[in-house]
Amino acid sequence: MEREKALELVKAQLTERRYIHTLGVAESAVRLAKKYHADQKKAELAAIFHDYAKFRPKEEMKQIILDQKMDERLLSFHHELWHAPVGAYLVEKEAGVTDWEVLDAIKYHTSGRAGMALLEKIVYLADYIEPGRNFPGVEEARRLAAKDLDEAVLYAAGHTITFLIGRNQPVFPDTIALYNDLVMKKEGE
Ligand SMILES: Nc1ncnc2c1ncn2[C@@H]1O[C@H](COP(=O)(O)OP(=O)(O)O)[C@@H](O)[C@H]1O
Numbered sequence: 001m002e003r004e005k006a007l008e009l010v011k012a013q014l015t016e017r018r019y020i021h022t023l024g025v026a027e028s029a030v031r032l033a034k035k036y037h038a039d040q041k042k043a044e045l046a047a048i049f050h051d052y053a054k055f056r057p058k059e060e061m062k063q064i065i066l067d068q069k070m071d072e073r074l075l076s077f078h079h080e081l082w083h084a085p086v087g088a089y090l091v092e093k094e095a096g097v098t099d100w101e102v103l104d105a106i107k108y109h110t111s112g113r114a115g116m117a118l119l120e121k122i123v124y125l126a127d128y129i130e131p132g133r134n135f136p137g138v139e140e141a142r143r144l145a146a147k148d149l150d151e152a153v154l155y156a157a158g159h160t161i162t163f164l165i166g167r168n169q170p171v172f173p174d175t176i177a178l179y180n181d182l183v184m185k186k187e188g189e
C-alpha cells in the first residue's frame, strides 16, 4: 500500500496530535530500517498504522480480544495495551493489509515480546524515540538507537518496566520476557 493511502486511512482514526506522533514514528522507523537493514517500506507501513486502534472504544476492543481469541491475559492489564493487538486485527480487516511482518510489528509495538523480529524491534523503538517524545531518558534511548538496536530496545523495555513499578502498576509479562531475553543475550555475548 502506498504511503499516501496509508496516511489517509489512519488520519481518519486519529486526533491531530496522535497523527503527528505517527508521522514521527514513521520517520524514525524508516531511519532505523535503513541503519539496521530492514525493509524500509514495511517499517514505514507498520509505523503509519501502529496506533490505528488507539481511540477505539474499550468495549469494542475487549469484544475483539474475546471474539478473536487473542491473549486473554491482556484483559487483566491496562487497556493501554489493547490497541496494539486489536490494531493489527483492524488494520488487516479494515485497511486490507495482509503482510504478517507488518501486522506483527503493529501487534507487539506496545508490550514487545521475547524473540522479537527485526521489524517488530524497529517499530517498538521508533514509537519510543520519535522526535515528539521528551520524557527523561529519551536522549539516552536515541543515543543507544544510533549505536545498537538491541541495546536500545533493552533500555526502552527496562525503563517501561521501572516506570510502571514506580507507579505500582501491573506489568504485562511479555515486556518482562523481552527484557530478560535481551539481558541474557547481552550476558552471553
Ligand atoms: N508491559 C506493560 N504493562 C503495562 N502497561 C504497559 C506495558 N508496556 C507499555 N505499557 C503502557 O502502554 C503505554 C504506551 O503505549 P505505546 O503504544 O507504547 O505508546 P503510545 O500509545 O504512547 O504511542 C504506556 O502507558 C505504558 O505505560
Ligand SMILES: [Fe+2]
Binding pocket: 025, 050, 051, 127
Ligand atoms: Fe504509538
